[in-house]
Amino acid sequence: MPPSDKTFTRYQDLIKLHTGIYLPPHKKTLLHSRLSKRLFVSAIASYDEYFDWLVSSAGESELQVALELVTTNETYFFREPAHFEFIKELLDKQPKSGERFSAWSAASSSGEEAYSLAMVLQAYCFKPWELLASDINSSVISEAKKGIYINQRTSKIPPEFLNKYCRKGVGKFQGYLRIVPELRNKVKFDTLNLMSTLQDLGKFDLILIRNVMIYFDDETREAILRKLSKHLKPSGWLFVSHSESLHGVSGDYYSIKPSIYRLAAYRDEHRN
Ligand SMILES: C[S@@+](CC[C@H](N)C(=O)[O-])C[C@H]1O[C@@H](n2cnc3c(N)ncnc32)[C@H](O)[C@@H]1O
Incomplete structure (x- = not known):
């Protein structure tokens, strides 16, 4: 019942x-x-x-x-491809040396979003980079760490990335592919609840928080966005899903284009 x-x-x-x-x-x-x-x-x-x-x-x-x-864990590789195109362009404009580029997939589910980003970083980031991928759900994080995906779920990976960053399974893994260890080892997966105090995470150049705030009410969205603003570098970027908007929810950010945000404090500082 x-x-x-x-x-x-x-x-x-x-x-x-x-x-x-x-x-x-x-x-x-x-x-x-x-x-x-x-x-x-x-x-x-x-x-x-x-x-x-x-x-x-x-x-x-x-x-x-x-x-x-x-929790609803639906996800796929290169979901909302315009984001990855945008990231490619912004990486191109980054200085080629200096501080490590750091990114966070903050509701990563089983890892497709994080590995998509890792492929783009590996291909287009010309300085060292690091990527944290976290989710409240420890089972999807265990799956993500393995980096093994059934072939049908990998059709959105661009062919050049499939060749470079994925290996076909053999034997009992026929029909699956695995992300290459060089990439897997660069992504740090962790179980993390966005409702908890997010201490010691440091600051990121880029945060993906996509297709999760749809499950929160405005009050929770605002609280989490405020928290995330403390973990974004002053010149950092925040990506939500195209079906989400921060309009009327958080004044801490301003929109660069739909679903892509920067800190309002950064805009204010560079206005004068
Ligand atoms: C629909 S998936 C989105 C996955 C990926 N970001 C994407 O866009 O494809 C939403 C994820 O948010 C996670 N989630 C829900 N509440 C959370 C919370 N409080 N803290 C961290 N993750 C959470 C769920 O476990 C789920 O894996």
């Missing part, structure tokens, strides 16, 4: 508290479809009983499982 409206509200609050994800009332069936199997395998009879377990001290690891089941 799906949760009652009253029980669903308790889940809504719990999920928002821990992940920032706001599940509107029409997502009650989604919650049921994602969690029902867990209740079944744990021999739990009701959503209220499961909730009590999740919030108890004994339910800490189950809470992590439940939260991961609620």
